[in-house]
Amino acid sequence: xxxxxxxxxxxxxxxxxxxxxxxxxxxxxxxxxxxxxxxxxxxxxxxxxxxxxxxxxxxxxxxxxxxxxxxxxxxxxxxxxxxxxxxxxxxxxxxxxxxxxxxxxxxxxxxxxxxxxxxxxxxxxxxxxxxxxxxxxxxxxxxxxxxxxxxxxxxxxxxxxxxxxxxxxxxxxxxxxxxxxxxxxxxxxxxxxxxxxxxxxxxxxxxxxxxxxxxxxxxxxxxxxxxxxxxxxxxxxxxxxxxxxxxx
Amino acid sequence: xxxxxxxxxxxxxxxxxxxxxxxxxxxxxxxxxxxxxxxxxxxxxxxxxxxxxxxxxxxxxxxxxxxxxxxxxxxxxxxxxxxxxxxxxxxxxxxxxxxxxxxxxxxxxxxxxxxxxxxxxxxxxxxxxxxxxxxxxxxxxxxxxxxxxxxxxxxxxxxxxxxxxxxxxxxxxxxxxxxxxxxxxxxxxxxxxxxxxxxxxxxxxxxxxxxxxxxxxxxxxxxxxxxxxxxxxxxxxxxxxxxxxxxxxxxxxxxxxxxxxxxxxxxxxxxxxxxxxxxxxxxxxxxxxxxxxxxxxxxxxxx
Numbered sequence: 132x133x134x135x136x137x138x139x140x141x142x143x144x145x146x147x148x149x150x151x152x153x154x155x156x157x158x159x160x161x162x163x164x165x166x167x168x169x170x171x172x173x174x175x176x177x178x179x180x181x182x183x184x185x186x187x188x189x190x191x192x193x194x195x196x197x198x199x200x201x202x203x204x205x206x207x208x209x210x211x212x213x214x215x216x217x218x219x220x221x222x223x224x225x226x227x228x229x230x231x232x233x234x235x236x237x238x239x240x241x242x243x244x245x246x247x248x249x250x251x252x253x254x255x256x257x258x259x260x261x262x263x264x265x266x267x268x269x270x271x272x273x274x275x276x277x278x279x280x281x282x283x284x285x286x287x288x289x290x291x292x293x294x295x296x297x298x299x300x301x302x303x304x305x306x307x308x309x310x311x312x313x314x315x316x317x318x319x320x321x322x323x324x325x326x327x328x329x330x331x332x333x334x335x336x337x338x339x340x341x342x343x344x345x346x347x348x349x350x351x352x353x354x355x356x357x358x359x360x361x362x363x364x365x366x367x368x369x370x371x372x373x374x375x376x377x378x379x
Numbered sequence: 380x381x382x383x384x385x386x387x388x389x390x391x392x393x394x395x396x397x398x399x400x401x402x403x404x405x406x407x408x409x410x411x412x413x414x415x416x417x418x419x420x421x422x423x424x425x426x427x428x429x430x431x432x433x434x435x436x437x438x439x440x441x442x443x444x445x446x447x448x449x450x451x452x453x454x455x456x457x458x459x460x461x462x463x464x465x466x467x468x469x470x471x472x473x474x475x476x477x478x479x480x481x482x483x484x485x486x487x488x489x490x491x492x493x494x495x496x497x498x499x500x501x502x503x504x505x506x507x508x509x510x511x512x513x514x515x516x517x518x519x520x521x522x523x524x525x526x527x528x529x530x531x532x533x534x535x536x537x538x539x540x541x542x543x544x545x546x547x548x549x550x551x552x553x554x555x556x557x558x559x560x561x562x563x564x565x566x567x568x569x570x571x572x573x574x575x576x577x578x579x580x581x582x583x584x585x586x587x588x589x590x591x592x593x594x595x596x597x598x599x600x601x602x603x604x605x606x607x608x609x610x611x612x613x614x615x616x617x618x619x620x621x622x623x624x625x626x627x628x629x630x631x632x633x634x635x636x637x638x639x640x641x642x643x644x645x646x647x648x649x650x651x652x653x654x655x656x657x658x659x660x661x662x663x664x665x666x667x668x669x670x671x672x673x674x675x676x677x678x679x680x681x682x
Contacts, residue, residue, distance in 0.1 A: 133525045134483040135450035144480045152468060215466060223464025223517075226428055227524065228450040228481045378430070 135228030145229055145237025150244045153207055162308065163202045163245060167253055170318060171195040175261050183320055192257040192265065193273070193344035194318040199249040200280045200340060201311055204242050206304040209288030212238070213300035216292060221378050231378070238289070242281050250277070268351030273344055276354075279361045280340035286368035287336070293376030311337040320345070333357075336364040400585050402578045406527065406559040409550065411574035413564055413669060419583040420563035421461055424530055427561070428458050441528065454482055457526035461533050461563075463517040467506035471497050471516045474505065475523055482524040491519045496545060510537030518546060522553075529553065531562040535569050547573060567669035579673055586676050595667045605667040608636045608648075610659035618651040620644065626651075637667070 135141065153159045174180055174191035184190045215221050225231045257263035265273075292300045311317050314324075316338025324332050332338050339360035346354035400423050404410035412420045426433045429445030429452075438445060443452050458464075466474065472492060479485035492498050495515045500508055505516065514537050521529060534550070535543050550573055554560055564570055570577050571591050578588040587594065595605065614631040624644060626634040636648065652659065 133454045133527065135454040136481055136483050138450070141450070141481050144477065148477050152466070156468065218467055219460050219462040219464035220466045222430055223458065223460055223520070226430065226453060226456065226458035226460075227478060228454045230450055230453060233450075 138233070141229050141233050142236045142240065145224075145233055146240025146244065149211070149237050149241030153203075153211065153241060153245055154248075156211075159207050159211070162206055162305075163199065163249060164252055167195050167199045167202060167249065168256060170198060170312070171253060171257060171261070174318065180319070183322065188257060188261045188263045189265075189349050190320075190345065191318070192254070192261075192263045193348040194341050195253055195257075196250065196273075196277065196348075197280065197317045197337070197340045197344050198312055199253060200246065200277060201284055201308055201317065201337065203245045203249065204281045204284035205288040205291075206308045207245070207288075208238055208242055208285055209292045209300050209304040210297070212289055212292035213295075213297035216377070216379065217297045219379065225378065235289075239281075239285065242285050243278070246277060246281060265348040266351035269347035269349070272351075272353040273347035276340065276343040276347060276358065276361070279358060279365065280336070280343070283336045283340070283361045283364040283368065286365055286372055289376060290368050290372040293372060293378075311335075315341075317341040334360060336361055339364070400578075400580060400583065402585060402588065404528075404559050404561045404576075407554060407557045408575040409554050409560045409562065409573050411562055411564060411570040411577045412580055413567065413570045413574075413577050413673070414580035416565055418565075418580045420565075420580055421532055422583075423580065424532055424561070424563060428456070428530055429453075454524055455527045457521035457524055457529045459517045459521040459529075459531045459534065461536070463513050465505050465513060465517055465520070468504055470502045470504055471508070471519075472501040474516065475519055478520050479523045484525065485523050486525045488519075488523060491522060494545075494549065495519050496542070511539050511542045514538055515542060515546065518549070526558065528559045528561070531560065533564060534562055535564065535566060567673070570669055577669065579669070579676065581673070581676075587672065591669065594669060594672050605638060605671075606640045606664055607667055607671055608640060608645075608662070608664040610634055610662045612652070612655075612657045612659050616655055616657065618648065618655070620647060620651070637671070640664070 136144075153163070171191055174194070175188050180187045180190050212221070221231075221234065224234050229237070254263075258265075288304060291303055295303070315335055316332055317340065320342070321329055321332035321338050333342070333356070339357040343354040343357035343361065346352040346357070400419065402410070402412070402423075412423060414420055422431075425431045426438050427440060427445060429438075429440065429448055432446045440448070441452060441455060445452065445456075469477075472488065475488045475492065475497075479488050492501055495518060497512075497515055497519060500512055505513060508516070514534070518531070518534065521531070531550075534546060538546060550560060550562075554575075562569075562573070574591060576588070576590055577594060579586050579594075611633055614628065616628075616634075618626040618634070620626060620636065621644070624636055624638055624640075626636050626648070629635050636644075
């Protein structure tokens with residue numbers, strides 16, 4: 132009688148498969164690695180951040196790491212999942228021993244694996260070439276916040292991918308990436324927003340992740356408010372995805 | 380082995396797509412769900428495969444509820460979806476190896492690929508394959524786990540005659556190995572060639588079921604086979620035939636006679652042609668097909 136491979140093996144295989152799929156896709160690489168690197172260099176060599184700080188790289192690096200999270204979890208997974216849904220891949224794989232839960236766990240592994248690569252590339256570039264000196268006491272909180280941010284944005288990405296057409300997912304997640312990067316509190320603190328809107332800006336998951344990483348890597352502090360905001364987004368988006376995600 | 384006791388399902392617009400489908404399939408047999416597009420075949424399969432829960436009725440797959448089943452049940456069942464369900468960027472061999480990794484004792488990927496003629500395009504991204512090539516990869520992906528039950532949704536869609544022969548041979552071989560095979564098709568020729576047992580489905584209901592021989596044979600006391608005779612003659616003529624037979628002019632100039640045709644009846648018909656001084660441009664006679672059965676029951680064409 133035919134038997135499934137061990138659970139751990141199935142999930143690891145799917146994680147590797149999804150990771151390789153993202154790494155082989157040129158557009159995914161552009162948005163996950165190249166654009167964040169350009170942002171990092173741009174923010175360091177231009178005076179864009181000078182209104183907020185006199186240490187550009189200290190403020191640029193955490194913001195770019197937050198942007199990497201949005202690239203991989205929201206835009207990357209959103210688009211990949213949207214098209215897999217269109218082609219019936221989600222249905223097919225959920226009839227194999229992998230199942231629906233294995234499929235989701237594989238995606239989570241892929242997001243985390245890509246983010247490790249992003250941290251190495253972006254963090255490495257900042258450390259080696261741009262004179263970044265992160266607050267060492269903030270490294271662990273920053274790692275935790277990155278994982279939390281990945282959870283929030285992956286849930287959002289899957290929610291979008293599971294409810295609208297893949298072409299719409301492509302447009303929405305790319306547009307969100309641009310909007311959040313430019314004005315969503317990721318690269319730039321929202322202090323520059325008009326006073327009326329600033330409290331609302333802090334409720335955005337993007338602001339929360341940007342603020343949390345800046346608190347950790349500049350001041351070695353654990354930003355509790357931002358963490359709670361991210362947690363709430365994760366819970367709400369996951370529940371919404373479980374409720375409304377359509378597998379076909 | 381598998382009992383779909385009257386099953387109902389609603390689609391996501393809450394339209395009742397199947398209602399009271401009742402069917403069963405056995406190991407070592409090919410069971411065909413035959414019906415026109417939109418009859419509810421794919422929805423019935425989705426319930427049987429555990430992809431969606433029925434709104435009513437019960438579904439049992441190898442004795443278990445497929446919707447709540449775990450990996451152990453899924454490893455015994457192979458599924459080929461209508462649209463293939465294949466990722467577009469990956470290459471066929473890599474995909475088959477990936478799927479094989481989900482099982483403890485998969486079939487040999489290379490043997491399967493060779494058997495289905497996949498070797499020739501094993502390293503071409505799936506999005507660049509033809510419909511028939513994709514179909515063969517999807518069949519290999521459904522088989523790689525060495526299943527006991529195989530679901531094939533429209534297996535011959537998009538196949539050229541050569542791949543169709545390869546796929547049909549393989550299906551017959553798998554049946555001989557004892558697999559329970561459930562396939563859907565809207566081609567009566569597929570069902571007639573492959574199926575041991577046919578369920579004809581229309582508008583979400585099982586309208587009739589039986590072996591191909593049972594369905595196409597006479598329904599009354601006699602052992603005679605029902606036949607359908609078609610001939611072309613000038614339009615508007617009346618050919619007098621003994622009850623209960625009639626030459627029905629289905630389209631102008633084309634006449635059909637159906638039922639248990641006897642040599643005596645053919646002699647009467649020939650005499651009528653002589654009386655009208657008509658030599659039919661063409662005459663065709665064949666046993667009643669599943670398509671005729673379907674037409675009789677539903678008043679609709681199968682396609």
